[in-house]
Amino acid sequence: MAHSTVPLLMMLFLCTLSSNSSFQPALVLEMAKILLENYCFPENLVGMQEAIQQAINSGEILQISDRKTLATVLTAGVQGALNDPRLTISYEPNFVPVMPPALSSLPKEQLIRLVKNSVKSDILENNVGYLRIDRIIGEETAVKFGSQLMESIWDKIAHTSSLIFDLRYSTAGELSGVPFIISYFSDPESLIHIDTVYDRPSNSTKELWTIPSIVGERYGKEKDVIILTSRHTTGAAEAVAYALKKLRRAITVGERSAGGSVKVQKIRIAQSKFYITVPVARSVSPITGQSWEVTGVSPNVHVIAKEAVAKAKSLLAIRNSIPKVVQSISDKINRFYTFTERVPALLQLLESTDFVSVVSEEDLAIRLNQVLQTVSEDPRLTIKYMPEYAANVEEGPEDDRVPDDPGLLMEYIDTLLKVEILPGNTGYVRFDKFVKSSAKLEEAMAKKVWVALKDTANLIIDLRYNTGGSSTSLAIILSYLQDTSQKQHFFTIYDRIQNSTTEHNTLPKITGPVYGSKREIYVLTSYYTASVGEEFAYLIQSLHRGTVIGEITSGTLMHSKTFKIEGTNIAITVPFINFIDNNGEFWLGAKISGTTSPTSKVHGEDETIHNAGTPATLKGREKAGVPAL
Numbered sequence: 001m002a003h004s005t006v007p008l009l010m011m012l013f014l015c016t017l018s019s020n021s022s023f024q025p026a027l028v029l030e031m032a033k034i035l036l037e038n039y040c041f042p043e044n045l046v047g048m049q050e051a052i053q054q055a056i057n058s059g060e061i062l063q064i065s066d067r068k069t070l071a072t073v074l075t076a077g078v079q080g081a082l083n084d085p086r087l088t089i090s091y092e093p094n095f096v097p098v099m100p101p102a103l104s105s106l107p108k109e110q111l112i113r114l115v116k117n118s119v120k121s122d123i124l125e126n127n128v129g130y131l132r133i134d135r136i137i138g139e140e141t142a143v144k145f146g147s148q149l150m151e152s153i154w155d156k157i158a159h160t161s162s163l164i165f166d167l168r169y170s171t172a173g174e175l176s177g178v179p180f181i182i183s184y185f186s187d188p189e190s191l192i193h194i195d196t197v198y199d200r201p202s203n204s205t206k207e208l209w210t211i212p213s214i215v216g217e218r219y220g221k222e223k224d225v226i227i228l229t230s231r232h233t234t235g236a237a238e239a240v241a242y243a244l245k246k247l248r249r250a251i252t253v254g255e256r257s258a259g260g261s262v263k264v265q266k267i268r269i270a271q272s273k274f275y276i277t278v279p280v281a282r283s284v285s286p287i288t289g290q291s292w293e294v295t296g297v298s299p300n301v302h303v304i305a306k307e308a309v310a311k312a313k314s315l316l317a318i319r320n321s322i323p324k325v326v327q328s329i330s331d332k333i334n335r336f337y338t339f340t341e342r343v344p345a346l347l348q349l350l351e352s353t354d355f356v357s358v359v360s361e362e363d364l365a366i367r368l369n370q371v372l373q374t375v376s377e378d379p380r381l382t383i384k385y386m387p388e389y390a391a392n393v394e395e396g397p398e399d400d401r402v403p404d405d406p407g408l409l410m411e412y413i414d415t416l417l418k419v420e421i422l423p424g425n426t427g428y429v430r431f432d433k434f435v436k437s438s439a440k441l442e443e444a445m446a447k448k449v450w451v452a453l454k455d456t457a458n459l460i461i462d463l464r465y466n467t468g469g470s471s472t473s474l475a476i477i478l479s480y481l482q483d484t485s486q487k488q489h490f491f492t493i494y495d496r497i498q499n500s501t502t503e504h505n506t507l508p509k510i511t512g513p514v515y516g517s518k519r520e521i522y523v524l525t526s527y528y529t530a531s532v533g534e535e536f537a538y539l540i541q542s543l544h545r546g547t548v549i550g551e552i553t554s555g556t557l558m559h560s561k562t563f564k565i566e567g568t569n570i571a572i573t574v575p576f577i578n579f580i581d582n583n584g585e586f587w588l589g590a591k592i593s594g595t596t597s598p599t600s601k602v603h604g605e606d607e608t609i610h611n612a613g614t615p616a617t618l619k620g621r622e623k624a625g626v627p628a629l
């Protein structure tokens with residue numbers, strides 16, 4: 001940086017030098033000297049003085065006679081060259097320096113009044129403490145009046161369950177007071193290095209550390225602390241907000257703070273009426289290697305300053321609810337989650353996860369979901385933020401009132417499926433729903449479908465409008481597509497609630513003609529094909545009994561229960577049934593996409609997946625395939 005800034009600076013001075021300009025070469029040298037002795041980033045000034053001297057000797061000239069304009073031009077040049085907006089040069093013929101009286105030199109009574117007036121405290125609902133500090137007092141004052149301040153203010157606050165620490169109006173203060181404040185929010189056992197301050201005029205570096213012994217009770221490091229900031233928050237208050245935020249000891253809410261400086265001085269340039277304003281000290285956080293200076297402290301949660309208290313209160317309420325939410329989620333998983341062997345690890349991770357930086361209910365839902373996904377690798381087990389979600393909806397068996405009357409039954413079947421024979425003697429059947437089977441229904445279906453299609457050359461099963469139904473009918477339909485002489489295992493269902501495992505195989509006896517295993521089957525899918533429709537398409541692939549053609553399916557989760565966690569907008573979906581295919585693979589209910597070949601391709605892909613070391617649980621997620629035909 002130094003190397004690129006110096007020539008720029010030199011150019012600037014070249015342009016302003018003139019024997020009869022209002023800014024003499026001697027002043028330029030003096031300004032450079034001030035910078036060299038006071039600017040808090042001396043490393044950026046390397047070589048500057050030599051460069052200026054050379055520029056003077058070579059005698060380039062440009063006249064600016066108006067002094068204010070000259071000051072503006074110089075300011076732009078210095079700021080640009082050193083990339084620091086705090087450096088300014090001003091022309092002020094009437095400037096009278098006023099030094100604010102040092103706080104500690106005030107009469108004791110006045111000082112106490114002043115300090116007390118800059119602090120407000122309150123106890124809000126739910127034992128939430130509220131502490132507003134408008135001026136951070138320095139070390140000297142703190143040591144002198146610590147016990148008095150304790151009695152009147154801190155003692156009340158120390159016993160609250162959580163704290164809103166309002167620094168929105170804190171525009172004055174001393175950096176030396178920062179360690180005191182941080183100390184109240186940390187442990188005495190492990191001292192924390194908060195800040196390193198370099199002061200250029202004294203060429204000294206001071207480290208700020210928390211203090212082992214302080215007056216009064218500590219707030220400790222466990223209870224929630226929310227710091228409020230506004231765009232006016234500046235100086236020492238920014239140091240407090242920055243340190244507590246970066247230490248992850250507090251959440252900051254409000255506006256980005258002003259971006260002040262540790263110390264800025266206005267220095268007269270020789271005996272002229274020009275002044276240069278220079279930041280003479282700088283702060284570096286050992287936590288981040290950076291600083292709150294100039295850029296300010298950005299809040300964890302952005303709201304306009306006016307709304308910060310309300311936001312902080314709602315945030316505290318959310319954070320308060322976390323243990324209960326975690327407990328409730330653990331209960332649901334423990335009771336319903338179908339992968340019982342994954343439950344202990346899930347519960348353990350939920351318990352040990354630190355949700356300390358959660359800033360909203362939605363944020364909490366996202367974190368919880370991440371935790372579940374990490375352990376379960378099960379896309380069906382999810383936690384979502386669902387403000388619109390009303391009640392606990394469970395996926396249950398659909399209401400299948402199959403009519404008894406033979407005429408009505410046929411009419412009912414007509415609404416569920418269509419049968420046709422297409423040119424080329426291709427059979428076509430469209431199922432829009434898998435109805436729970438019964439003897440009567442089976443008989444009617446046999447007539448309507450299997451008798452009608454028995455002599456076709458091949459068969460298209462159209463599931464593009466199929467949104468599910470009962471998975472008990474899957475085995476029946478699949479049985480028609482196999483040779484009944486051979487018993488085949490289609491799939492297995494494990495039901496966590498019943499704690500039962502059911503195998504679904506070729507039925508020993510079916511009504512009507514069997515379609516058999518020889519003729520080609522094509523299954524059509526769409527984005528709308530869902531739940532049991534997807535299971536059917538999946539089985540056709542895993543049994544290598546046909547080709548799936550069409551759009552990727554909807555990926556509708558099957559066999560799960562969704563619960564809204566009481567008092568929140570967080571909902572958990574827990575799968576309580578596992579669908580295990582004929583290869584012993586768990587299908588996690590994701591989208592099915594078409595395949596080109598009913599045999600080799602699907603199988604080949606599965607093997608690739610396993611060889612690549614991907615967990616078996618990923619099986620069934622978007623199998624890539626090129627729909628052809």
Ligand SMILES: *[C@@H]1O[C@H](CO)[C@@H](O)[C@H](O)[C@H]1NC(C)=O
Pocket residue numbers: 203
């Ligand atoms: C500042 O102090 C350091 C040692 O602490 C020294 O190496 C350095 O030369 C000093 N710089 C100036 C400009 O005095």
Ligand SMILES: *[C@@H]1O[C@H](CO)[C@@H](O)[C@H](O)[C@H]1NC(C)=O
Pocket residue numbers: 499
């Ligand atoms: C589930 O059933 C198996 C035997 O089939 C038994 O060993 C196990 O303890 C049962 N689990 C529960 C949670 O009831």
